Amino acid sequence: MAVYTEVTDDALAGFLEAYDIGRVVAFRGIAEGVENSNYSLRTTAGDFILTLYEKRVDPAELPWFLGLMEHLAAKSLPCPLPVRARDGRNLNPLAGRIAAITTFLPGIWPRRPTAAHCAPLGAALARLHVAGADYQAERVNALGPAGWRPLLERCGDSADRVEPGLGDALAASLDGILDQWPQSLPRGQIHADLFPDNVFFLDGAISGLIDFYFAATDFFAYDIAVCLNAWCFEADLSFNITKSHALLRGYQSVRPLGAKEGAALPVLSAGAAMRFLLTRLYDWINTPDGALVTRKDPMPYYRRLRFHTQTTSATDYGL
Ligand SMILES: Nc1ncnc2c1ncn2[C@@H]1O[C@H](COP(=O)(O)OP(=O)(O)O)[C@@H](O)[C@H]1O
Numbered sequence: 001m002a003v004y005t006e007v008t009d010d011a012l013a014g015f016l017e018a019y020d021i022g023r024v025v026a027f028r029g030i031a032e033g034v035e036n037s038n039y040s041l042r043t044t045a046g047d048f049i050l051t052l053y054e055k056r057v058d059p060a061e062l063p064w065f066l067g068l069m070e071h072l073a074a075k076s077l078p079c080p081l082p083v084r085a086r087d088g089r090n091l092n093p094l095a096g097r098i099a100a101i102t103t104f105l106p107g108i109w110p111r112r113p114t115a116a117h118c119a120p121l122g123a124a125l126a127r128l129h130v131a132g133a134d135y136q137a138e139r140v141n142a143l144g145p146a147g148w149r150p151l152l153e154r155c156g157d158s159a160d161r162v163e164p165g166l167g168d169a170l171a172a173s174l175d176g177i178l179d180q181w182p183q184s185l186p187r188g189q190i191h192a193d194l195f196p197d198n199v200f201f202l203d204g205a206i207s208g209l210i211d212f213y214f215a216a217t218d219f220f221a222y223d224i225a226v227c228l229n230a231w232c233f234e235a236d237l238s239f240n241i242t243k244s245h246a247l248l249r250g251y252q253s254v255r256p257l258g259a260k261e262g263a264a265l266p267v268l269s270a271g272a273a274m275r276f277l278l279t280r281l282y283d284w285i286n287t288p289d290g291a292l293v294t295r296k297d298p299m300p301y302y303r304r305l306r307f308h309t310q311t312t313s314a315t316d317y318g319l
């Protein structure tokens with residue numbers, strides 16, 4: 001469920017007066033998504049997505065995210081293009097929130113990713129990295145390694161309510177990851193949350209990359225590690241090296257990885273598993289029963305973390 005803020009017909013009509021995208025033909029809330037309120041909007045000019053940014057998004061950061069999408073779309077990456085109002089603004093108030101209209105991207109996200117999805121996914125990720133290179137602005141990755149210990153501490157003793165001993169196990173694992181974390185690797189703009197539900201496919205090809213609201217300036221190879229976690233484990237949580245090989249092959253068809261990046265894949269992948277484990281754990285503990293958001297189980301990311309702490313080199317990922 002992701003319509004937290006209702007938009008009345010009158011409020012929508014008033015909002016659209018500032019834009020040059022015709023009259024409303026259809027308007028409905030989108031059930032998918034977690035963070036923001038999303039509406040599908042059809043006007044006489046075409047299909048769009050209306051997003052109202054909810055409380056977890058810092059309004060001061062929105063121009064960076066929208067600027068990145070605009071930059072990538074201008075380089076032909078299939079990502080949403082923010083629509084500007086007649087006065088040039090792409091962020092405007094609506095129903096007590098800040099809102100943006102972006103272009104609608106066709107396609108559906110893969111419910112069961114296969115190796116055939118992973119190769120184009122890898123290539124699209126590399127294209128994103130290359131295309132973002134001259135987007136000069138920097139955004140610190142708030143959910144990068146410096147943020148993990150504070151997040152774990154905020155979970156406190158409650159982690160052990162999810163599984164006895166989990167708090168200590170994560171603290172020890174985190175020490176190991178932070179000790180080995182690379183000092184420097186090629187870096188630039190990364191998506192940082194390119195899960196299957198953020199990638200649309202049409203006729204076997206990628207037709208959309210969405211949800212740039214965790215994007216940041218960080219190691220490119222960390223973004224690959226996020227995707228290895230999100231795309232290359234089976235439902236039984238076994239690692240599928242055929243998928244990771246396809247993902248890395250697709251990536252390298254556009255941007256070859258350096259030796260240091262390859263060597264860092266085990267620790268980067270453990271770090272990426274830790275990042276999603278911690279945000280899920282925090283939400284698991286802090287989301288009240290009956291809340292609109294569906295909590296995501298943190299434990300599958302613990303299983304992934306344990307896998308990555310046993311890998312030793314890039315060959316374990318099919319590189
Ligand atoms: N540009 C877009 N084109 C088509 N559908 C979109 C677009 N942006 C969002 N959606 C739809 O809205 C849903 C939620 O979007 P998402 O950005 O993942 O929300 P959240 O940030 O709240 O998790 C997506 O699963 C998709 O169905």
Ligand SMILES: N[C@@H](CCOP(=O)(O)O)C(=O)O
Nearest residue numbers: 033034035193195211276296
């Ligand atoms: N991908 C994250 C959650 C973020 O949700 P999104 O709908 O904004 O992609 C996870 O799976 O924990």
